[in-house]
Amino acid sequence: MKINPIHKQQNGLTLIELMIAIVLGLILVAGVIQIFVTNKQTYRVTEAQSRLQDNARFALEILTRDIRSTGYSGCRAIEKMNINQIANAPIPSPMGVNTIITGSDADSATTWSPSTPAELGTTVIGGTDVITLQRGTSCGATLTENIGSSDGEIPVVLPNSCKISEKDILMIADCEDGHIFRVTSINDNSGSTSQAIGHNSTLNQTDNFCKSYPASDPDDPSPAPSVCLTGESKQYNYDAEVFKFSAITYFIKLGHNGEPALWSYDQTTATGANNPSELIEGIENLQVLYGADDNDDDIVDRYVTAKVINDANDWDKVISAQISILAQTLDTNLTTSNQSVEFNGSTIAGTEGRLRRVFSSTIAIRNRVQ
Incomplete structure (x- = not known):
């Protein structure tokens, strides 16, 4: 009698099969990780571009x-008005006419022409321009009645959008004269x-609104006389309007995070914790060219730097x-x-794997163009 041997079936995996399975698993995991890393980087780039x-x-x-x-004074172009600052x-x-828009052109990494406002010190990043703009703001309060005298309180409608406080600098103007007080x-x-808005000499050079201050240079109204000369008293009527006065300098300075940012300096208030103030992070450079109309036809004849205009x-x-x-x-990397x-006629080398873009715009000054 012949006895056939019993063949046992294999159980489990051989070492080779196990190694193949591990390799395939590692490849799969690596693929998933690569997809995740790629998607994360794509998200970082997209998010950074959006914020930029x-x-x-x-x-x-x-x-x-x-x-x-800039230059807004409520009614007419600044060239056609008599503005006094007290x-x-x-x-x-x-x-x-020479101050509603001014600027400083970066001659080099350390100098500007004309000089930047002294209050900015040495904080302006070298090679970046500075621009200063003066205007009455869109906030406005109309008079409820005529002012009886040149030193009288100014009666304005309430409520109004100005939210006026003591020590604010305001402009009152009609279509002929204006005073900044x-x-x-x-x-x-x-x-x-x-x-009723008061404007006495505790915070002003004079109590009085005068049409002119002959004791002063036209470009520097101090010291103003204590009383107006005969025929020079300005008594604003109900057709006048009161605005908050704005004089802002924009410049580039290192922000709170140590990176360049756009800053503003309010020239109507003292420097302090919130003046200048950081506006927008990630702005590395600002360049300004000024469009000059040489023949009064409201058409720009040349775009030049602040230095050329000032000289x-x-x-x-x-x-x-x-x-x-x-x-x-x-973000970096x-x-x-x-x-x-x-940018500005030069090649700016990139650093730290950052994205950079240039943005430009040309803006007409409405109060200068008829």
């Missing part, structure tokens, strides 16, 4: 708004339908501004190689 564009758009929006409305310090340059008192009348004393000819900003991402960009 938002920051640049906000910067352009702020600059465009103020440039477009507010005490801190005050900007007296508002006039500092508020010394605010009195709400019964029923809160109007308020020729042509600020009164500026009817537009061309601004360019270089924006960068805050977004690209495998550093990006270089063309």
Whole structure:
């Protein structure tokens, strides 16, 4: 009798099969990890690009708004009005045809022409431009009645959008004259339908609104006389309007995070914890060219730097501004190689794998163009 051997079936995996399974599993896991890493990097780049564009758009929006409305005085172009400034310090340059838009051009990494405002010290990043804009703001309060005297309180409608406080610098103007002064008192009348604005000599050079101050240089109204000369008293009527006065300098400085940012300096208030103030992070450079109208036809004949305009004393000819900003991402290591960009006629080398983009805009000054 022949006995057949019993063949046992194999149980489990051989070592080779196990190694193959492990290798396939590792390949699969590596693929998943690679997809995750790629998607994460794509998300970082997309998010950084979005923030860069938002920051640049906000910067352009702020600059465009103020440039477009610079010189606003409520009624006529500044060239056709008589503006007097009587507010005490801190005050900007007296508002006039040569001061509603001014700037400083970066000659080098350490010098500007003309010089930057002294209050900025050495904080401005080298090679970046500075621009200063003066205007009455969109906030406005109309008079409820005529002012009986040149030193009388100013009665304005309440409520209004100005939210006026003591020590604010305001502008009162009709279509002929204007005065820039500092508020010394605010009195709400019964029923809160109007308020009276005081402007005495505690915060101003004089109590009086005069049509002219002959004791002063036209570009520097101090010291103003204590009383107006005969026929020079200005008594504003109900057709006048009161505005908050704005004189803002925009410049590039290192932000709170140590990276370049767009800053603003309010020339109507003292420097302190919140002045200057950081506006928008990620703005690396600001360049400004000024459009000059040489023959009064409301057409730009040339775009030149602040130095050229200032050397020729042509600020009164500026009817537009061309601004360019270089924006960068805050995040680093977004690209495998550093990006270089063309900006202001030069190649700017990239650093730290950041993304950079150039944004430009040309803005007409409405109060200069008929």
